Amino acid sequence: MAAVSPLAPERFPEMPAIDGVAVATAAAGIRYAGRTDVLLALLEPGTAVAGVFTKSKCPSAPVDWCRGKLKGGKARALVVNSGNANAFTGKTGVAAVKLTADIASKSAGCKPAEIFLASTGVIGEPLPAEKFSGVMDDLVAAVQPGRWEEAARAIMTTDTFPKGAAAVVRIDGKPVTICGIAKGAGMIAPDMATMLSFVFTDAPLAPAVLQSLLTKGVDDTFNAVTIDGDTSTSDTLLAFATGAAAKRGVAKISRASDPRLEPFRKGFNRVLANLAEQVARDGEGARKLVEVIVQGAATKKAARKIAMSIANSPLVKTAIAGEDANWGRVVMAVGKAGEKADRDKLSIWFGGVRVAHKGARDPGYDEAKVSALMKRPEIELKVDLGLGKGRDRVLTCDLTKEYVAINGDYRS
Amino acid sequence: MAAVSPLAPERFPEMPAIDGVAVATAAAGIRYAGRTDVLLALLEPGTAVAGVFTKSKCPSAPVDWCRGKLKGGKARALVVNSGNANAFTGKTGVAAVKLTADIASKSAGCKPAEIFLASTGVIGEPLPAEKFSGVMDDLVAAVQPGRWEEAARAIMTTDTFPKGAAAVVRIDGKPVTICGIAKGAGMIAPDMATMLSFVFTDAPLAPAVLQSLLTKGVDDTFNAVTIDGDTSTSDTLLAFATGAAAKRGVAKISRASDPRLEPFRKGFNRVLANLAEQVARDGEGARKLVEVIVQGAATKKAARKIAMSIANSPLVKTAIAGEDANWGRVVMAVGKAGEKADRDKLSIWFGGVRVAHKGARDPGYDEAKVSALMKRPEIELKVDLGLGKGRDRVLTCDLTKEYVAINGDYRS
Structure with missing residues (x-):
């Protein structure tokens, strides 16, 4: 039996009966x-x-x-x-x-x-x-x-x-x-x-x-x-x-x-x-809850597609497992989503700290501060495409070795 | 430095010079x-x-x-x-x-x-x-x-x-x-x-x-x-x-x-x-080369989409890493591809052995034989949709803990 997820609520909530x-x-x-x-x-x-x-x-x-x-x-x-x-x-x-x-x-x-x-x-x-x-x-x-x-x-x-x-x-x-x-x-x-x-x-x-x-x-x-x-x-x-x-x-x-x-x-x-x-x-092997917010997209639908591309990227998910604010992989995931994106208008935040801005590393970004934020159990990853008003958010978790163990080790 | 992939060719090939x-x-x-x-x-x-x-x-x-x-x-x-x-x-x-x-x-x-x-x-x-x-x-x-x-x-x-x-x-x-x-x-x-x-x-x-x-x-x-x-x-x-x-x-x-x-x-x-x-x-952490063949699809394009859905499924890839002929996950990946599929016409082979046929586990399938095949470094996974003549194949590798380590561990 796997240990209870570290991201679990403290207890089951109080829930009233329902008539019928x-x-x-x-x-x-x-x-x-x-x-x-x-x-x-x-x-x-x-x-x-x-x-x-x-x-x-x-x-x-x-x-x-x-x-x-x-x-x-x-x-x-x-x-x-x-x-x-x-x-x-x-x-x-x-x-x-x-x-x-x-x-x-x-x-x-x-x-x-x-x-x-x-x-x-x-x-x-x-x-x-x-x-x-x-x-x-x-x-x-x-x-x-x-x-x-x-x-x-x-x-x-x-x-x-x-x-x-x-x-x-x-x-x-x-x-x-x-x-x-x-x-x-x-x-x-x-x-x-x-x-x-x-x-x-x-x-x-x-x-x-x-x-x-x-x-x-x-x-x-x-x-x-x-x-x-x-x-x-x-x-x-x-x-x-x-x-x-x-x-x-x-x-x-x-x-x-x-x-x-x-x-x-x-x-x-x-x-x-x-x-x-x-x-x-309670995602398999999850150690971090990740909220992916995409704003400034052409439409809400485009924002959803880009957010899902980021949230499903094995490379983004393994980076978060490694507590690495790897915005290069976020750019990759934005690029592969197939929606309109302009490298030179893209900004990326981890935990509210802007790490990339207008096509390059944000010169003001404090790596120590972001490293500390990445150690938390809940990570907010925000992308602004700088194109329009489309906004969306999705939730995911990180991709850990435990995920592979849960899904691949049971025959051994 | 990572060890050379176990799937690497024995040596670099003999290659002639090219004039110009x-x-x-x-x-x-x-x-x-x-x-x-x-x-x-x-x-x-x-x-x-x-x-x-x-x-x-x-x-x-x-x-x-x-x-x-x-x-x-x-x-x-x-x-x-x-x-x-x-x-x-x-x-x-x-x-x-x-x-x-x-x-x-x-x-x-x-x-x-x-x-x-x-x-x-x-x-x-x-x-x-x-x-x-x-x-x-x-x-x-x-x-x-x-x-x-x-x-x-x-x-x-x-x-x-x-x-x-x-x-x-x-x-x-x-x-x-x-x-x-x-x-x-x-x-x-x-x-x-x-x-x-x-x-x-x-x-x-x-x-x-x-x-x-x-x-x-x-x-x-x-x-x-x-x-x-x-x-x-x-x-x-x-x-x-x-x-x-x-x-x-x-x-x-x-x-x-x-x-x-x-x-x-x-x-x-x-x-x-x-x-x-x-x-x-030479996929990251790869221990097995996987050939995914899809046949009997409505079109070649549909066969490609289904083959890619299988080849990119973390659950299929971790199952193969675990040497498990988990055809249930293959069905899942066929189903999520979004292309036409009929559960009751689907057949699935691992290494040439049919494990599922017409909507259910193949009654004749020899689990010991398939288990032995799954231990090999090269795995063929074939799906027949039973719908048309569309056929395609893609190559991928398994998803191992080494993949997560390569992509997630470097900060620690």
Whole structure:
């Protein structure tokens, strides 16, 4: 077992229960011994669901299942297992997904199409879905509200800490709650890992409103985090809105343009951003959290592309692991992004200290000061292209020998 | 000094002299102590030149210079230095390029516009071009034909072995010679390294013919090699044709469509392919040479994109370093390439053994046999998408802890 990431939060946050959501976990023995590996979340009737998924052209069977079932807009249960991703498992995988939904729907008393699924772990091995039948009735009997940390632990693969975040906001002057859990990104030994996240709220939102919030919300949060540039076949982010706050007098929101949605949107995005940052803090072998800010680009889209080019560059990431403010490699990564850039207008900062300016080393730059900043666990790397007003930021971590050890050493 | 790559050829190849090319090297003290760091190649009057360069939007000053001077189509000398890339050096860099060309043109007795330049090494430091004036007259006096290994050594940065390749082909029944040298790819400590290559021939080719050969030739050779997906600001490949074979009765070739060019094209491409493979064999920290073959894709272009996605995936590369035939990560890399792919039609081979077939683990696959194959220094990884006839191959190397050490440890 790997040591907890040095970038982990001190503790799992305080997270309130959400009316209409109850969870339980079990050890079904999918792959791991001595730990939980199944999460069941029961959702009260009428719960709206929305989702975003991996852009992989070879998605896992559960991703295909969820995409298909989203059309209904309603969910009654979420079943997540760790240890086996049910990815690249062909017809067996499709059958395993169906069997899981059947088992869960019987135990929960709903339709299979109202069951949402996610799997993370080994790829290419058949998922022994029949094992769920041994635990599902007990899970349904055991569900309780508010057991978020337990839920976050059951979905971990080689994450080094459980990830959760919560926010309470007001709609119509009445409090509504948002709680989310996530598991790590980076593709993790002994096979692939995956980014999974599940966000729950008691706000009364129509499925289309929830989908709009989610689609827009991920752009600057989960989609702005990269560990190694690799993309899982299984990445899944589902959001569930039970609507239970309606009982306390919050009127239903049916349009994404409703101004009553704004405080909720902020809280929802804060939860997504918090979870996404925790994912970056638990990148494989990570010793430093790196915020890459690109400004002065032609457009926000260009800024994102350049920021991703920097954040995914093995040379930038190894330099940061070596605590070296190597702006030459940043120039390289800007240059290879393929977006408009003018060497003679480029400025680069590490930790707020400008090290390069207008096409050359900044003559005023204090190397000792920057060296001290580079020893910190959190590094801000800023680039100004000097061309326009496009700005963006992404989060990543450094590339250490531990990353290679985690991903390459397990056969020895 | 790093140990020589275990993938290095046994020795530098036998390479003949080329009529009209003479080389010399010197230690100008640009950065390194106790080794040569300047190469001069003098070319006889009338030598045709062609070039291809980095696609970086922030190219180095010498790249800008060469691009500008290519229009003339003629070269009299090539000056290459190692130790300083003259990249991201602003106006100082432009002045240094001009000074170098002035110094060389005075010593060589030609116009500055006939001098071609390349620099590799540290980025962001002013190039002390005045140092060339102390060695240039001696270099001009010392040039000799055929000193290819000496030339290849002078342009190394942290390459672990000098790289050269040669071919003799016939045009009009008469032998013509092609000799090339190269230095390593990957961006190397303590700053950036670069792919540089220079190819010489005595064939009488018009500049446009040489450019056409080069532009087409790099596509399946140098452009099909990747170490870490990073792109130098300085990558430069120049080809020079002295035309001296005309004295032996080889008539000049003025059109790229001339059928007399075909045997030459094959030899030229063989030299490029050989040099490109040596670059992959000297990837930073490389312990395995990996050939990624993608077939059954919709188009060749799609096959290239998928092959590059596999070859640049940190997870595939660390798995190979760990001698693990981890086809799940290959599926992941196929999926993230963004090209058409159907999980249920995908087959994957390691070392010729099929490990996955039609959406699942190949039931017949002998794990012991594949494990033995994965211990070899050369690994073939083949993917069949089962969709069309598009095929391509790229070369890469594994991602080892030594890569991270080379690129991240030098500050400690």
